[in-house]
Amino acid sequence: MAKRDYYEVLGVPRGTSADEIKKAHRRLVRKYHPDMNKNNPAATEQFKEVQEAYDVLSDSQKRQNYDQFGHAGVGAGAGPAGGDPGEAFRRARGGNGAGGRQWRTQDGTTVEDFDIGDILEGMFGNRSGAGAGTRRTRAERAEPARGSDVENVVTLTFAQAARGTTLPLQIQRGNQTEMIEVKIPPGVKDGSRIRIRGKGMASYVEAGDLYIVTKIHAHPYYRREDMDVLLDLPLSLYEALLGAKVEVPTLDGSVTLTIPRGTGSGAKLKIKNRGVERSGERGDQLCVIKIVIPKDLTQEEKRMVLEIAREHPLNPRSESGW
Numbered sequence: 179m180a181k182r183d184y185y186e187v188l189g190v191p192r193g194t195s196a197d198e199i200k201k202a203h204r205r206l207v208r209k210y211h212p213d214m215n216k217n218n219p220a221a222t223e224q225f226k227e228v229q230e231a232y233d234v235l236s237d238s239q240k241r242q243n244y245d246q247f248g249h250a251g252v253g254a255g256a257g258p259a260g261g262d263p264g265e266a267f268r269r270a271r272g273g274n275g276a277g278g279r280q281w282r283t284q285d286g287t288t289v290e291d292f293d294i295g296d297i298l299e300g301m302f303g304n305r306s307g308a309g310a311g312t313r314r315t316r317a318e319r320a321e322p323a324r325g326s327d328v329e330n331v332v333t334l335t336f337a338q339a340a341r342g343t344t345l346p347l348q349i350q351r352g353n354q355t356e357m358i359e360v361k362i363p364p365g366v367k368d369g370s371r372i373r374i375r376g377k378g379m380a381s382y383v384e385a386g387d388l389y390i391v392t393k394i395h396a397h398p399y400y401r402r403e404d405m406d407v408l409l410d411l412p413l414s415l416y417e418a419l420l421g422a423k424v425e426v427p428t429l430d431g432s433v434t435l436t437i438p439r440g441t442g443s444g445a446k447l448k449i450k451n452r453g454v455e456r457s458g459e460r461g462d463q464l465c466v467i468k469i470v471i472p473k474d475l476t477q478e479e480k481r482m483v484l485e486i487a488r489e490h491p492l493n494p495r496s497e498s499g500w
Contacts, residue, residue, distance in 0.1 A: 184231035203232040325381030336397035365456030368394045405461030428452040443469040
């Protein structure tokens with residue numbers, strides 16, 4: 179048989195407050211408890227149905243899943259609908275058998291941490307006297323939980339991470355899809371977390387937070403070192419020997435870089451303020467020199483190189499400390 183809608187079971191509309199759900203549950207518990215309906219076997223099944231509905235709708239996370247996906251979202255059928263009514267009533271009252279009062283029903287079931295005043299009130303009305311409505315259960319004292327925090331991974335280009343950006347993001351909150359704009363500050367790294375308050379799981383007390391986790395795409399030629407951007411800059415042997423002016427890309431467009439004469443391989447030439455931005459400051463771009471030598475020299479070219487070597491003897495390993 180198809181399950182009834184949990185809001186219908188408790189007799190409350192969708193969107194009702196957690197307090198109204200609690201009041202409806204207490205009223206129906208008194209109405210359908212087996213010890214108050216000894217001549218009505220159907221009341222036991224109704225009691226189980228009420229308890230199953232309350233277990234879901236009194237939990238903010240389960241309620242959100244139910245609102246979004248129905249019975250499938252809360253694994254309906256795995257809850258307290260099975261088993262004896264005493265156990266279901268024990269779950270409703272939050273009892274765990276640790277030091278709480280006990281009350282034995284007519285069928286021998288022991289109910290823990292139960293306020294017998296609720297039953298007396300249901301049988302005889304609200305009367306003063308010992309035990310009548312003098313104790314709140316743990317379930318009633320507990321406040322609804324804060325909504326859960328949510329993580330969402332976004333992929334950024336190298337430039338977006340270095341300079342910051344604003345991204346449109348679609349998030350699901352309960353039954354509604356919401357479009358928000360997420361501001362990514364400049365300087366984020368792979369795995370940075372950006373907190374957006376109140377955009378996590380909804381709750382009747384306080385919504386959780388949304389955490390944006392950044393994933394940075396590798397760049398084909400830039401790489402990052404703290405706040406500096408590194409770029410390998412190939413130079414010909416002649417440019418390195420004689421000096422030159424070359425066009426170099428940066429995150430903010432190309433610039434002309436002057437190569438001093440005699441620049442060696444591995445040297446780092448700085449372009450100021452073209453690095454990663456963070457907290458109002460910028461690092462630099464460092465151009466790492468990679469000298470490319472000519473191949474397949476002719477005999478005459480080899481002779482000329484040897485002549486240069488004789489004129490300018492050089493041992494590049496002399497200061498290596500080997």
